[in-house]
Amino acid sequence: MTVQTLNQLHELRLSGMATALETQLQQPGTYAELPFLERLGLLVTQEHLQRENRKQTRLVRQAGFRLQATLQEIDYQQHRNLKRAQIAQLSQGEWLTRAQNLLITGPCGTGKTYLACALGRHACHQGQSVRYFRTSRLLLELTQAKADGSYQKLLTQLAKTQLLILDDWGLEVLKPGQRNDLMEIMDDRSGVTSTVLISQLPTEQWYAAIGDNTLADAILDRLMHNSHRLELKGESMRKHTGENIEREHLGDNS
Template sequence: MNDSLMIRLRDLKLSGIIKTLDVRNEEALKSNLSYMEFFELLINDEVLNRQNNSNIKRTSKAKFPQHKTLEEYNFNYQPNINKRFIYNLATCEFVRKKENVAFIGPPGTGKTHLAISIGLKAVAQGYKVLFTTVNEMLEELYISRADNSFHQKLRYYTAPDLLILDELGLKKLNQNSVDDFYEIISRRYENGSIIITSNKVFEEWARIFYDPVLATAILDRFVHHCHFVVIKGESYRMKQREGVIKAMSEESLSKDK
């Protein structure tokens, strides 16, 4: 290809066209494409490349601890979950409506997996997502008060279209933590969606918060537009571990024979 053309394409930041130009030119010659057909192919390549780059950037900024897709989730192991309802959540209509979701169940039942997988669906649809644990967020907010970056941190947690808060109830919150948690919930109320995962049944959530008045205010705002998914199954991780131990025992016995 003409070097000056490539330089101009780089100056215009048309990296999608640069990647496919040689292939598309060969295709155009072999298929006798018109100028407009050739041009349309190049424009589509550029659009697709920008979408992919944007998706990669949003995924990176989301801070997912793992890449867990909905297709990988074992619904057969948790038959009490309404699969259709989960896939309806994965359309991210709740994000558009600025509603909330709560995944509640014992440890190891896939709450975080589902939260991440729906977060990935939201990223793919162009939404800004942020994943964090409740304790990590509150620790960051607490530290930010010392260097006067508190309001900047508040914006960090309130700006995304979807905020995923993992492990609510792992630790009981103190007064400062509850104050900060209330700030996040109240600022996001009807302005942005939240997914919360918790191993505490909803009736126990009020006990997590130090201040009963703030607890009521927090729960009232979060629950107002909320979809609850309660998982009552056994721990998938424990089941996997039992399977590994059983397999090792059987292997050991066969070697002894």
């Protein structure tokens, strides 16, 4: 009967309950005196936890993050203009619930992408769907989708994504078709879902990067309205990382 029950739990894809039941059977002294409902509750709890873990793993994999970043490893050096209170507030996720946006700007190498990926991973752990794109690659995918007939499907997927992260925003002036694509995306997402934009350019230069005043007004109005902003400063963190590695190497050889 025990083997049959375990097999049926696996067939029903209740592997968490099956694992918990095996644990109870292997430790009869621990669980034998517990009431039936309490033992059943332990099985259900284990199943729920395992499903949540699988969901989080799936969301992180689907997000396609550029970096394996975590909030716990964010560097709060004073010169970065980054405050713990800011990140603590964003980590609560209320801005996602309210469909607000986040604009991260700063010089090259100041950790903008790491910060966005850390917030995105945290959102996955909170059960939110996230997608990360370099802006140029997303625009290329949209062009290819027009060619193969999947354009509307891709727009629908992007509209439903609860957090969309666009990196390297504004590096190249957009072509007319690309401006229209971004307008479609931002119009679908405005007030419904959240977007993170990462750029080396200060926000006042974004109009020129879009390249069309009318569409720039429409796109940026949807992005900047009710948005949070993080303006990182300082020298490239890659430079400091390289110096630290060199020091460690010299120290090892001294």
